[in-house]
Amino acid sequence: MLTPLFVSARPLPSRITISSLNPSNAAKASNFDQFKENPRLPNDSAIKAPTAPWMKGPLFLQPNDLINTSHHHHKKKQNAEKEEEKTFKALNRRESGVRGSKAMKKIVRSVEKLKDSEETLMDDSPAEFNSLSGIVDKKAEMRKRMPWEREEEKFILRRTKKERVFTTADLILDQGLLKRLRLEGSKLRKWVNVRKAGVTETVVNDVRLIWEGNELAMVRFDVPLCRNMERAQEIIELKTGGLVVLSKKEFLVVYRGPPSSERTSSKGQDEISSSSLYEREGDRLLNGLGPRYMDWWMRRPFPVDADLLPEVVDGYRTPSRRCPPNTRAKLSDQELTYLRNIAQALPFHFVLGRNYGLQGLASAILKLWEKCVIAKIAIKWGALNTNNEEMAEELKHLTGGVVILRNKYLIILFRGKDFLSDEVADLVDDRERLLRRYQHFEETKRESDIEISEVVTNGEQLEEASKTGTLSEFQELQRKFGEMEMRNLETEAEKAKLEKELKSQEHKLFILKSKIEKTTTELLKLNSLWKPSDPDDDVEILTNEERECLRRIGLRMNSSLVLGRRGVFDGVMEGLHQHWKHREVVKVITMQKIFSRVVYTAKSLEAESNGVLISIEKLKEGHAILIYRGKNYKRPSSKLMAQNLLTKRKALQRSVSMQRLGSLKFFAYQRERAIEDLKLSLVNLQDSASEF
Secondary structure, eight states: OHHHHHHHHOOSTTTSOHHHHOGGGGGGGGGGGGGSOOTTSOSSSOEEEOOOTTOOSOEEEOGGGSOOOSHHHHHHHHHHHHHHHHHHHHHHSOOTTTSSHHHHHHHHHHHHHHHHHHHHHHHHSOGGGHHHHHHHHHHHHHSOOOTTOOSSOOOOOOOOOOOOOOOHHHHHSOHHHHHHHHHHHTTOOOOEEEOTTOSOHHHHHHHHHHHTTOSEEEEEEOTTGGGOHHHHHHHHHHHHOOEEEEEETTEEEEEOOOTTOOOOSOOOTTOOOOOSHHHHHHHHHHTTSOOBOTTOOSSSSOOEEGGGSOSOOTTOOOOOBOOOTTOOSSOOHHHHHHHHHHHHHSOOOEEEOOSSOOHHHHHHHHHHHTTOSEEEEEEOTTOTTOOHHHHHHHHHHHHOOEEEEEOSSEEEEEOOTTBOOHHHHHHHHHHHHHHHHHHHHHHHHHHHHHHHHHHHTTTOOOTTSOOTTSHHHHHHHHHHHOOOOHHHHHHHHHHHHHHHHHHHHHHHHHHHHHHHHHHHHHHHHHHHTOOOOOOOSOOOOOOHHHHHHHHHHHHHOSOOEEEOTTOSOHHHHHHHHHHHTTOSEEEEEEOOOSHHHHHHHHHHHHHHHTOEEEEEEEOSSSEEEEEEOOTTOOOOOSTTSSSSSOOHHHHHHHHHHHHHHHHHHHHHHHHHHHHHHHHHHHHHHHHHHHHO
16 A cells, blocks of 8 residues: 555656756765665565655565666556556546447447458358358347447438639639739728619729729628629629629629720620520510619529619500400419419519509510419619509509519519400400401391382381391380380489398398397306396394494405406306405405496395495496405305306306397397388388379
């Protein structure tokens, strides 16, 4: 036990020599040599070992217990101690990489490598060991699987690294110049703000003003362009003619370019490169509708700028509509949901920033509807005084379409089931014109045949000739029924209108009466479950002084029991007895306006609780009912507290039924009065008609 104490307390003599510390004590350095291992000394003889300054007596140790002062031996000792300490930590502590998931993965890899090496060895083994290898394989299959092994191999698709896309600056500028520009651009602290309206002419002028004193300008993008910085870079390079050399979050650093460069500051707006099939189809759909909106921040294709379309189009008229046979023009909920789902994947066709003067946009929408049933219109960010409701109403009036979705960002218009394209509408008009021409030809032919037949029969009209639709038929009807005056027509129309209204009111009254019968039945069922108690004749007699004292006590009380629309039910009785558990008087507040109903409620509470009614007081929050529990009060059991009253749910149903019954009776009375007035008006109208 003393050896480790000595070793841990005096580790320095093996590393530092005494002569190096103090030359005067160099003679004592030879004293340490006697403690080295000497083969001539006997093994069993004890040796006096050097002691620490704080030890009082000498220390005798066996030769094999002495510390080895050589540097090599001490280093081995320290390494052994460190290994022991690591082993101890690994077995008794939680450390990363020792007992966690990483260690388990290493174990799995080592087991897989071992398995592969075994397979290769078995393949290289001679044929005489094939039978033995089959036995080993069967045993390996029968063994239990490791916890980390699975029956099916899991295929892991690693994330592919996104390839860096070279910008225009990377392709044009030298690497040294580009590096210097990016270093200078990262030090800039002033920038030009691009608001919701996009890269306007003001922004371009500010950037060029900065270029007069510096070759770099920083631009900061607000929504919506900050959501697509690649598109923002294209727009800023297109409008300013510079090169973007640095991009960080919503900031772009634009280089004005060397003086010798002759880069065009504007590209043709009609040049719109499309790579994917989606973009090519979108461009084909929008070609010929109008100029594109080049500041579009979402994905391509670029929509048409509706603000550049004419406000008024000569000869524009709302297209004629005609619904196909056996179909309804109104959309069902299922169709509306289907159309909204379709519109979600479509690109935006137009971008709009004004509320009125949309005839040019309406004519473009009609052209679009010949290819696509839905027109998707985006509202410009940052445009002043935009009102999506006014835009939608104007477009709906001009095109006759159906607005299936509208908010502050977009408007989606459906062309409708009764939409006819210009070509189809022209064909329908031509067909109707042709039918009218044939009808007129048939009419004239029939009249000519009648005239010929009259001439043949010496002016005597044949009985077999048809008179349908001719003037003679109208004259016969006029002679038969007589000429009808305009006054009689108005009277008949008014009479028909009153009879129709009377029939409608009688039908509504019939519905109300059926509802009244149903509600009355429900109320009778609920009332049958409620059996109010009879008032007790044996009531405690209180003197006027006691009654006044109890009234004042009840009015001063802060705690009270509030009655709601449910009235008196079992929960009210439980709350009443809970109040009486701690005090003699309970204050019940009711919101009823009619005093007779308040008195009825007070008597019901007195009868159900077997208490004594003190008084009914009018307070600011309602009427207060003060009830005294009595001198011989005993709290009833919970089972017998309120067996004859309604529950909380039934009481609410009763209150709702009573309210519904009152409302239905009121409306039924109104219908009866309206029916009486209509009958009286009808009688007066008939009397006035008979006078004429």
